[in-house]
Amino acid sequence: MEIQAVKGTHDLIGKDALKMSYVESVFSAVATLYGYQEIRLPIIEHASLFNHGTGEGSDVVRKEMYTFNDKGGRLLALRPEFTADVVRAIISNKLYAKNDLPLRYFYHGPAFRYERPQAGRYREFNQFGIEAIGLNHPMLDVEVILMAVQAFTMLGFEHPIVYLNSLGDEETRKKYREALISYFEPLLPNMCEDCHERFKINPLRMLDCKVPSDHELALKAPKLRDYLSEESQKRLELARKVLEEEGIEYRIDEQLVRGLDYYGEVVFEIQVENQGNRLALGGGGHYGKMVKELGGPDLAGVGFAIGLERVMDAMEKEGLFANLDDSLDLYLFPLGKEALAKTPSLALRMRALGYSTLFPYEETKLSTLFKKAEKAKARYGLIYGENELKNGTVQLRDLKNQTQKEIAFADLEETLDHLLLDEEESHEH
Numbered sequence: 001m002e003i004q005a006v007k008g009t010h011d012l013i014g015k016d017a018l019k020m021s022y023v024e025s026v027f028s029a030v031a032t033l034y035g036y037q038e039i040r041l042p043i044i045e046h047a048s049l050f051n052h053g054t055g056e057g058s059d060v061v062r063k064e065m066y067t068f069n070d071k072g073g074r075l076l077a078l079r080p081e082f083t084a085d086v087v088r089a090i091i092s093n094k095l096y097a098k099n100d101l102p103l104r105y106f107y108h109g110p111a112f113r114y115e116r117p118q119a120g121r122y123r124e125f126n127q128f129g130i131e132a133i134g135l136n137h138p139m140l141d142v143e144v145i146l147m148a149v150q151a152f153t154m155l156g157f158e159h160p161i162v163y164l165n166s167l168g169d170e171e172t173r174k175k176y177r178e179a180l181i182s183y184f185e186p187l188l189p190n191m192c193e194d195c196h197e198r199f200k201i202n203p204l205r206m207l208d209c210k211v212p213s214d215h216e217l218a219l220k221a222p223k224l225r226d227y228l229s230e231e232s233q234k235r236l237e238l239a240r241k242v243l244e245e246e247g248i249e250y251r252i253d254e255q256l257v258r259g260l261d262y263y264g265e266v267v268f269e270i271q272v273e274n275q276g277n278r279l280a281l282g283g284g285g286h287y288g289k290m291v292k293e294l295g296g297p298d299l300a301g302v303g304f305a306i307g308l309e310r311v312m313d314a315m316e317k318e319g320l321f322a323n324l325d326d327s328l329d330l331y332l333f334p335l336g337k338e339a340l341a342k343t344p345s346l347a348l349r350m351r352a353l354g355y356s357t358l359f360p361y362e363e364t365k366l367s368t369l370f371k372k373a374e375k376a377k378a379r380y381g382l383i384y385g386e387n388e389l390k391n392g393t394v395q396l397r398d399l400k401n402q403t404q405k406e407i408a409f410a411d412l413e414e415t416l417d418h419l420l421l422d423e424e425e426s427h428e429h
C-alpha cells in the first residue's frame with residue numbers, strides 16, 4: 001500500500017527547503033534589527049485558547065481549526081495562527097513582569113487550517129511573524145509596517161504596496177456595527193450564506209466578502225471613517241505621514257477588515273503586483289484586548305504575519321531566487337586504490353576548512369565520477385591518481401567552465417580560498 005501525503009500538505013525538499021530558510025533568515029535578520037527576539041512555541045494548544053483569543057467569529061476558528069481530543073480527554077488544537085499562541089506564552093511566563101515593555105518577539109513555523117486546498121492555499125502552511133506587546137503607541141504600530149516593508153525590499157520586491165485601514169477603537173466599532181446591521185438587514189435575503197453567518201457574528205467581516213454581488217453591496221455600506229474618533233484618525237494619519245515621508249507606496253483600503261476578530265485601530269496588508277494580479281503576502285495590525293481576554297493584564301499588542309509559501313511563490317514569479325546557491329563546493333575524484341585510500345582524510349580536511357565536499361566510497365570510473373559530481377552540483381573537482389600523489393600535486397577542475405589546472409598540493413588551501421570565497425562574495429552582491 002502506498003501511503004499518500006495528507007491532503008493540503010506539501011513537502012519541501014532540497015532547494016525548496018533552502019528557499020524557505022532563506023526567506024525566514026531575511027525576515028529574522030530584519031526583525032533583529034528592530035530589537036525583536038525569537039520565540040519558539042508549541043504547535044498544540046488548548047482549543048479554548050483560539051476560541052477566546054483568535055475569536056469565535058473568525059472563519060479560522062469557526063470552520064477551519066484542527067481540533068482533537070488527546071488520550072487524556074483534553075480538547076486540543078493545532079495552531080491556526082500564532083498571535084494567540086504568543087500571547088498565551090507571554091501570560092504563562094509572566095514575561096510582561098520580567099522585561100521592559102513592549103515585549104518584542106518574532107516566530108516562524110507551521111500553522112494549520114482546514115481550508116479547501118488550491119494554489120497558494122494549504123492546510124499546513126508556514127508563517128513568519130512578529131508581535132510587540134505592552135505598549136499602546138501609534139509609532140510602534142507604524143514601525144511594524146516599516147519592518148515588514150524593509151524585509152520585502154531586502155528580498156528583492158521592488159514595489160511592496162501597503163494597504164491600510166483603521167478599524168477604530170471599541171466604542172467606534174460598536175456604533176459602526178449597529179450602522180452596518182441597519183444597512184445590511186434588508187439586503188440579507190440576496191446575500192451569500194457566509195454573509196448570513198457574518199451578519200450574526202461579526203458584520204464587519206461582510207465588508208470583505210469576495211462574492212461579486214455582495215462585494216458591490218459592501219462598497220456602498222456606511223464607511224467606518226465617518227465613525228472614527230479623533231484619536232483613531234490621528235493614529236491613521238501618523239501611519240500615512242510616516243509612509244509618505246519614507247516614500248513607501250500605500251493605499252487606503254476601506255474594505256480591509258482582516259479575517260481575525262481581535263484587530264482594532266490600524267490594520268494593514270502587504271501586497272505585490274505580479275502580471276496585473278495583486279498577491280497578498282501578509283498582514284497585521286493593532287489589537288487591544290487579547291492579552292486581557294486570555295487572563296493577562298490589560299496590554300495592547302501589534303503584529304503581522306506573512307505566509308512563507310505565498311512569499312516564495314511570488315519570489316519565484318519575480319525571479320528573486322536566481323542567486324540562491326545550493327551547489328556543493330568540492331567533489332573528490334580519486335583515481336586508483338592508493339588515491340581512494342587517502343580520500344576520506346582529504347575530505348575531512350576540506351570540510352574542516354569549511355568547504356562542502358563529497359567523494360566516492362569505492363573505486364569508480366572517471367566518467368561516472370563526472371556524472372556524480374554534476375548531480376551533486378559540485379563547483380570544483382579535485383582529481384588525483386598515482387602521478388599526482390607522486391608529485392605532490394592535484395588537478396583542480398572548474399566543473400562549470402570545464403577548465404583544469406595542476407596545482408601543488410601545498411597551495412590547495414590558498415587557491416580554493418581565492419576561488420570559492422570570491423565567488424561567495426560575488427553571489428552576495
Ligand code: AMP
Nearest residue numbers: 081120121122125281282305306307310
Ligand atoms: P492571516 O493569519 O489569516 O492574516 O494570514 C497571514 C498570511 O498567511 C496570509 O497573508 C497568507 O499569506 C498566509 N496564509 C493564510 N492562510 C494560508 C493558507 N491556507 N495557505 C497558505 N498561506 C496562508
